[in-house]
Amino acid sequence: MPTIKVLPHAEYCPEGAQITAPAGTSICExxxxxxxxxxxxxxxxxxxxxxxxxxxxxxxxxxxxEEEEEDxxxxxxxxxxxxxxxxxxxxxxxxxTVEIP
Numbered sequence: 341m342p343t344i345k346v347l348p349h350a351e352y353c354p355e356g357a358q359i360t361a362p363a364g365t366s367i368c369e370x371x372x373x374x375x376x377x378x379x380x381x382x383x384x385x386x387x388x389x390x391x392x393x394x395x396x397x398x399x400x401x402x403x404x405x406e407e408e409e410e411d412x413x414x415x416x417x418x419x420x421x422x423x424x425x426x427x428x429x430x431x432x433x434x435x436x437t438v439e440i441p
Contacts, residue, residue, distance in 0.1 A: 341362055342434060343358055345358050346376060347440075349440040353376050353440065357374065363431055365431050366426060366427050367424070367426035367436070378393075379391060380427060386409055389417075389425065392419075392441060393441070394422050394424075394440075395423075395424055396422065397436060398437065402436075403432070405429075406428070
């Protein structure tokens, strides 16, 4: 089972975390299932940007972002080339490092 390293975030994960998630799970689901209360105002329906994360390691192992996600990301605060909506980024077999901006 892949490991997701979550970098420290003052509000959501002050100490950082290391969690595991089965392949096929979205990053958002994995965070929520492990007590990291990332915002997800649209209930993970790819209609907002509140679950935006930056994938610092393992980006290439995730599913490709679809056009709808890419369009929404253009409105995300702190956008980087490694940005994904965590509700749309599906964990594969590789470990990940993510930052919540």
